[in-house]
Amino acid sequence: MPVTPREWLRAYALLALRVDRRMAGSATGTVLIYRGPQEWRAQVEHEEPVPAGRLAEDADALLARLPFEPGRARYLAAQVRALRAVARRLSGRELPLPEYARECLGIAARWLPEALFEQAHTALDAALPRGTGSLTQRLHLWQAHHTLPADRLHRLPALVDGAVAETRRRTSALVALPADETVRCRLVSGVPFRAAGEYEGGLRSTLHINRDLPFNLADLLYVVAHEGHPGHIAESLLKECLLVDEQGMLDHQIRFMLGPSFVISEGLGLHAQSIVFPGDQAQAWLTDHVLSANGITPDSSDFAAVHRAQNILFGVWANAAFLAAEGRPDTELAAYLSRWALLSDAEAGAALGTLRATGMALYVLGYFHGWRLLDTWLSTSDRDARVIRLLTEQLLPADVEPVDRHPSTDQRSTAHRRP
Template identity: 35%
Template sequence: MTHYASQPSLPERYVRLAHAIDAHLPGFIDGYGGDPAWADRTPRGPADLKREAADLAEHVADVPEDTRRRWLAAQVRAMHTAARMLCGEGVPYADEVRGLYDIEPFRADHAALDAGLRALDAALPGCGTLAERKAALRERVAVPRGDILRVAEPIMTELRARTQARFGLPQGEDFRIGLVTNRPWSGYNWPLGNLQSRIDINTDLPVLLTALPDLLAHEGYPGHHTEHATKEQKLVRERGWSEHHLQLLNAPECVVSEGIATNALDAVMNKGEVRAWLTGDLARVAGLDAGDVAAMLDAQAAQSSLKGVSAAAAMMLHGEGRPEREVLDFLMHYSSVPEAQARMSLEFITQPTLRAYIFTYPVGGELVAGVLAAQGTAGYARLLSEPVTPGELREMRVD
C-alpha cells in the first residue's frame, strides 16, 4: 500500500492510481475534470500499482452505498488487470477483454457475415462489384468538408431539443465541434469537466449525410456528452462521488458508455422519423439527392449484421494469432472497403488502449438496445444518470 502525507479518501486513491497507470499506458484516462493535485503522474513501478489495485479493491468492499460499491469494484478490477499486464503477466486476449470490460468477446460468425454481405449486395444500386457500388453511393451522399459544420448545426439543434425534452440536461452544459485528420476513428468525444466536451469529427474518410445524425447523437445528444455532463451533475456535484470526475478508457464504464452512444439516436427518434428527416430537410440543407440518401439508408440497414466485423478481426489478430495480412483481407472483404480504409480499422485494433476496447461497441450496443426494448426511456435515463456495470445491464434488459 502506498502512503501519503495524510490518508487519502477512496476517490482520491482511485484517481491517483488511474493517473499512475496512465503514466505507463498513455490513453488509459479518457478525461479528468477534478482536483489537479490528485492527477499525480509520479513514476511508480507496475508491481506497486498491482498491489495498490488489490488493496483498493479491499477498501471498496466497505463502501456502504450498494450502487457505488458495485461500480467501483468493477472499475478497480479493470485497474488490477491493467497493472497485471504492465507487470508483464501473460494475460490471454479473451481474459484481457473480460478483465478490463466485464464482457465476453466473440469470434467471427462467417455464416452471419456472409448473409450480411448478401443483404448488402441486394440493397446496393448500380453495376459493378459490391465494393465499387458501395464506394460510388458513399461518394454521392458525402458532405463536403467545408459544409460539415453547417449541416451539423440543425442536426445538433434538433437532437439537443429532443434530449432536453425527454431526459433533461444540466444547466451550463456545452461542447464545441472540430474537424480533424489522421485519426483511427470517425468521431470522438473528449470530456473536459465542468459539464463541457469537445467533439472531433475525422475527415480522413467521407462524412456521409446518412451517418451524421447517428454520429452527432453518439458523441453529443443524448450520447457521450450528455452522459458525462449528467453524471458530473448528479453524481459529483449533487452526491459528492468524486471518482466520477474521471473517465477511464480501459474499464467496464466504457461498455455502458458505448452502449448508450450506439443507441443514442434510437433513444430520441424512431427510424421513420430519421428517414423522413434525412431524405427531406437534411438532404436539402446538404444539397444532396433524396433518392441517393434513401438508397444509402437501405444499404446501412442491410449491413447492420456486419457491425461486429472489427471486433471479430481483433479476436483473429490477438486471440487466434492470425497473420496481419489475413486480418486485413478479412476487414476488406466483410467491410467492403479498399485496403487504405481497412488499414485504418487495423490501426485502431492494434493500439494498446484500443485493442480490447473494440468489443465495447457491439457488446455494449446490444446490451443497451435490450434495456431500451425492456424499459424504454426510463431505462435509458437511468443509464445516463447512475453508475451501472455491464453485469447490471444484462439484468436490466430482461426486467
C-alpha cells in the same frame, strides 16, 4: 486501518493516473478521461513511474477495503479490477483476450460466427440501391453519393450545429438538459478517429470532426447522436451534474476507458440515433434539412437499415481483435476486415493502426458487445426509462444482461473458433 471515502478515492485516482501513464501508444493518447483534482494529476506527473507489479498490488489493496454502500462498492470494484488486469498485463502476466475482456470489460467475449455478418450483408443488400457491383462496391457508391463535396467542407460546422440542435431537442424530451449547455464543432486534422465528443466541464462540449476524411451526410445524425446527444456528451454532462455536483461521487471524474462502463457508453452511442430518431425519422429529417440543400438527390436506400447493419458489423472488428491478439499478420487482418466489414483497402489499413494501438484490441470489443446488450435491454415497453438510466446512473454490463441468461453461457462464450 479503515479509510475514508475521500482517501479511497484519492488512492483510486492515483492508481488510474499511474496506469494511464504507463499505457504509451494508445490510439487516443490516453486511456483515462480525468477531470478530478489537478493536484493528484500533478503528483503523478512529477513522480517516478511506479512499477506495474506495484500497481497491481495497489489495486488489490483498494479491493480489500471499499468504504461505500454495496451498490456503489460493486461498481467501483469492477473499475478497479479492470485497472488491476491492465497493470498485471503491463507486468508481463498476459491473459487470453476472452479472459482479459472479462476482467476489464465485464463481458463474455467470444469469436462471432460469420453467419451473423452474412445476415448483416443480406440486410445491407436490401437497404442499398440496386446495382450490378459487389456489395462492397454498392456500399461505397452509396457513401460517395451522400458525401459532402470537398468544396463545401466549410459548411460542415453549420450542418453539425443544426444536427446538434435537433438531437438535443429530441433528447430533452426524454431527460431534462441544462438550457445553457453549449456544444461547438471543431474540424481537426491528423487524428485517428472520424469524430469524437468531448465534455469539457462547465456545460461546455466540443464535437471534433476529422476534416481529412470524406463526410457522409447520410451519417450526420448517426455520428452527432453517438458523440453528442443522447450519446457520449449527454452521458458525461448529465452524470457529472447529477453524480459529481449533486452527490459528490468524485469517481465519475476518473473514467478508465478500458473498463466496463465504456461498454455501456459505446453501446449507448451506437443506439443513440435510433433512440431519438426511430424508424425512418433520421432519413426524413436529413432529406428535409440537409441533403437537397447540398445537391444530394434522394435514392432508394434505407438509412436506418444501413446503420443497423453497420452496427452489427462492428462484430467484425471484435473478431479482428482476436486475430490481432493471436499475432496474425496484417495481411490476414486486412483481408478479414475487407471481406466481412466491407472496408476499402485504405479503410482496412487505418483499421490496422487502430487495432495495433495500445489497448484497442480490447476496447473495440465494447462496441459490438455493448450494442448487442443494449439491443435486447432497450427492446421493452419501458425503453425511455431505461435510456434515462443509461444517461444518469452508473451501470455495468451485468446490469443490462438478459434476465434469463444461463450461467453456463459464460463458459461456452469464452472460447472462440480460429478461422
